[in-house]
Amino acid sequence: MTDIRVRIAPSPSGNLHIGTARTALFNYLFAKKNNGKFILRIEDTDAERTSQEYIDNIFDSLKALGLNWDEGPDVGGEYGPYTQSERFDLYPKYAQMLVEKGFAYECFCTPEELEAEKEEAGKNKQPYVYSKKCENLTEKQKESLRKEGRKPAIRFSISKAQKAFHDSNILAFDDLVKGNLHQDTSLIGDFVIMKSNGTPTYNFAVVIDDMLMKISHIIRGEDHISNTFKQILIYEALGADVPRFGHLGMILAPDRSKLSKRHGATAVSEFVEKGYLTDALVNFVALLGWSPSDSEEIKTVDEIAQDFDITKISSSNSIFEYDKLNWMNGQYIKKMDLTKLYDYAMPFLKKYDTSKYTKEQLIRILEVTREPITTLSELEFDTQYFFEKPDLSEVKELLESETSKKVLPYALDVINSWGFDSEEKLHEDMANYREYFKAQGIKPKETMWSFRAAVTGRTRGADMGAIVYLLGKDEIVDRIKTALK
């Protein structure tokens, strides 16, 4: 059996898209499950849209997701270079080989001529396929065209390849996720493989690269299905082994359109900026199409890899809804190691002067505020009262209530006896404080509402004992006094 080698080949014309991340994940999982190699190739043929910033973003995002590659531009490998722009000298000779074998030919058509063909087809309501008028040009004709100053593109002859390797017009292959797929290739026009400027087109470059990099399985989005037929024919014409293909359904926005900026975040890095954990992101995105054989949905990438079977992936599109992502992210936040949480959370607390607390105290703050949150970005609001005086406008009414008028002054009376040197003691003291009013018919809940409102300006939040402990006696007294004014 040949070595399993898969790849992800993003084009650095933007930050790493969540959809690309999912494709990368499935490739990674497939490689891990089958002891294969996962390869990263940067397809930067389109120089105008490429930037180093995007390349870095792709590297960083993939790493953050834990999708480490075995071969790639930075780590190298046997089949480099792994950046397409560094491979430009490779393509012409393969194109030439195809021309010599009769599977490709020079095309001198101008954009205007091509445009006219298309218009004509449109007028007659016929699907457009290239007319092949350059396929049988004589040397003489080519020479005179060249003299006119025309630079030829190279087109691939679909019909010749199809005839050479197949009995009918039908080209079929067995897709790893979709099963048998087929297409009448007489409906496909001869497409350009080398542009007149000497650079390869996508469909040609991928085949050459995948062939040279010995890619055994190509797992990608179903938007590539129609390209697959063209690519298979190129492999065959080149005399290369045809890899296995697997086409994944797309990720759609809730309105069933392509996931785009107007739906919110699209890049992995944007999700991270919004407070999503890469562990949660990767877990969530795996569940779009894949489902675990047991009922446990929260799993690490390694655990998923154990259970992964490309064949059992859903072949339909799936919609990206935040509901479940949010829930899952919350689960990860709740279970996260506290020092790790500290590292991840601090960037979201930039707005505040955190220097008045020790690292241990800050960790405690995070520990007591993490429970209800869904994204790390909520931390800014939820920890606000630890760093700033509370805004009492939202709880004005509550503070003016009868309960508050009894409960708050009394707190001031007894607070000196509270055990501020330990959180545990404070909990007891506050329990007694609640009991005192409970005896007077005020529910513990109500007592705490007033107290919490005075101290934090909120009606809900972290454990009150922890808040009082972390803020300290003087601050609490000061806040209650302010609230009573």
Add this chain to the structure above:
RNA sequence: GGCGGUAUCGUCUAGGGGUCAGGAUAGCAGAUUCUCAUUCUGUUGACACGGGUUCGAAUCCCGUUUCCGCUACCA
């Protein structure tokens, strides 16, 4: 338009000739807690449609429809 793909709760999905069509999330209801949070419990909710085949179809077949993609000298 042509070609290709797709179809199970709102969403992600499991299953698949005879199941109360299962789970997760969201929703709703209740319980616990100092907290309209968390957690826990319960609950609403689906086989796109029309024809076949069959004792029996959500499952198999045919057709329709939906939605998605492709239809470049972009990738």
